[in-house]
Amino acid sequence: MDTSTVVPFSAHLPSSPARDGFDTSATAAIAVVNVVVPLSAAERELAQLRARVRELSAELVQAQEAACRHVARELHDGVGAELTATRFALAGVETWLPADAPPQCAAALAVANRSLDAVCAASRQAVAELHAPSLESGIVGALAHWTGDFAARTQLRTSFVCAADVRLTRLPADAALAIFRVAQEALNNIAKHARAESADVRIETSRRHLTLIVADNGIGLTRKARSRRGHFGLSGMLARCAAFDGTLRVSARRVAAKRGDGANASRGTLVRARFAWDAMLADAPCAEQRALQS
Template sequence: METSTVVPFNAQLPSSVARDGFDTPSASAERELAQLRARVRELSAELVQAQETACRHVARELHDGVGAELTATRFALASVETWLPADAPPQCAAALAVANRSLDAVCAASRQAVAELHAPSLEAGIVGALAHWTSDFATRTQLRTSFVCAADVRLTRLPTDAALAVFRVAQEALNNIVKHARAESADVRIETSRRHLTLLVSDDGIGLTRNARDRRGHFGLSGMQARCAAFDGTLRISARRAIGSQRDASGNASRGTLLQARFAWDAMLAHAPRAERRALQS
């Protein structure tokens, strides 16, 4: 009677190896590679968890510490304005007005920072969370922002940690566009295939400058890479030529930036209930 050996990952082993039960160098290398990938996932997940813990801590400090000091400062300025003599020089009132405007700006920035540091509500799923955040982002920054998403039922079933990873990468990418790209518009898109969820964030800004390339060790970029790696994914940032005849201030064809963050469905759905995971992957 003939016997057959089923080899995982469609690897082919010589018949002599199958008879003797020993691994070939390639099989051993594949096993070690799988172990390394698992370790990368584990370390990346730990880094992401540490980042979220740090975000929560900073948010509490901003809200409880800085927020309290800003409130005390506001009352102090109000007292100064109340007790200011009627014959005080007009420069005093002008200085108080400047101080109050600056305080208003700091308070608004602090509230926004606290809101972004806190994990978003994902009860409506990643699609609802990103649609709401990009709309608010566009209103707040005046950057024309669009959001398009594939119709894929798996997006509604993502576990919280996986949905948060996608959200945080999109959030960081858009914030970077406002800070560095000098762009007028940005597009956020989620595409899906059988094996991967891909987040694409593009803009029509100045593209990848030398300074941008030198920021490879930047905390935000490393954080995005870790979030992708935690779900067997990859992060790629490349220059993107603008469509049509868009020109920059120097008259050159403007170049935007394209960020592609890929996540593996198998890793993202790993924490979903087993029966639900089988149904989504079939």
Template sequence: MDTSIVVPITAHVPTSIAREGLDGASASSPAEREIARLRARVRELSAELVHAQEAACQRVARELHDSVGAELTATHFALAGVETWLPADAPPQCAAALTVAQRSLDAVGEATRHAVAELHAPSLDAGIVGALSQWTGDFAARTQLRTSFVCAADVRLTRLPADAALAIFRVAQEALNNTAKHARASAADVRIEASRRHLTLVVSDDGIGLAPRARTRRGHFGLAGMRARCAAFDGSLQIGASRPDASTHARGTTVRARFAWDAMLAGAACAERLAAGAASFSS
């Protein structure tokens, strides 16, 4: 396992760029207004889907922790009691079967704990960069994949509201989990790119590649969730081969998730205006 994490955050971006488009709307044609209305509706519906998905994740996590976790603990103690009560002249197959059962139970318990951790919303107190830095490191340790995380130096990353940061995190999480499950890769790279208008999350691997039909398969819940999280912030999701012209079979897969800065920072700008208004009123 070789994990490299590079997280530079030093550059300054004028707030006028971050707020561009929020206050400078100009008159437009009816067609443009209709397109803007439809885009706003897409954002609204995508946000509702994302919120429903997060709520479902939290319910499943609670159920796994409270109900399944309790049943696993009870079964563990029951098997321990059986082993204690086993007579001395019991066939050796009995002790062997109990050992296998305990091993399987431990594996299920570990898988359940991991699932609960994945379903719970991460702590974003340290921001999206800190959350992704820690999670990619844990991912590398767990999967033994060489994993790197490189982040653009952009001060706007520190101003992302929680819902925008969570959307970026969940897309990265889903992409890396897909790599671990399906790609047969030896390495995965995560990077955040920042342009004037967009933040782009790029997750690439050196695995066997994704079949063209799988990239657009609408029944794939994970991909649908990733697309919804991008659409909620005026973004898009693209999935393609990392090396489409390579002669080797290990073409790899690259996921590019794009988010619009204006859409992500709209909530932060509104909160700043409300805070400024409250401060001026109190003074």
């Protein structure tokens, strides 16, 4: 690492009459000194530890994605096949049911078919979520499509707002996937636990960071949620942020909601996931090169 500090300075000789045939009234040339400030042992160790954290986080993310692909295949090929066989079996029972069968038989078959429909729908949704999304249109297109599907599926008012930043179009696939997965997990948590009416997704950018913000107007961070440790989804979000020199913060959201006594209530949860541009774009030229060669 170049830790040189350039310190320019100029020295001016005092104006005086010429002596010994030399004119000493001329201004001396500007001198430039490079002062090398080496990193301390502690700073070097800290940099190495940060690099190791990024490496381990990236390995954890890769393992999670591999597990997702494996579970998706098992659900599609194994569970999906069994559900199809069950559906044919129930159809056969309904066909062979005698005309004078008790009405409870037909009612039981109807319940079984409704339950099977629900399981099939849940299985299809799980497979869709486990598979990596199509990032051909970039992270903005992928998130816009996902939030639209989320709103239709959950009936929550959902919005997606994104900063106009050309760097978003240059994100490598692994960085775009990390942002998408954090947003996906945050939205799924809202659907499962928040009891919210709305969810808002926003991407903000600065010179050094991209920040993903997911907010809801639900019940907020309950005591049970605060005391829960080792949550798989949260640890995955943390790892995806850490893999790109980022951080994750989950906090209570202040929402102006009128109570019966007219006072304002505090409702909702705010997720802020921050990613460093330098870490995300580090492999961008390599990714673009591979895309051109393929």
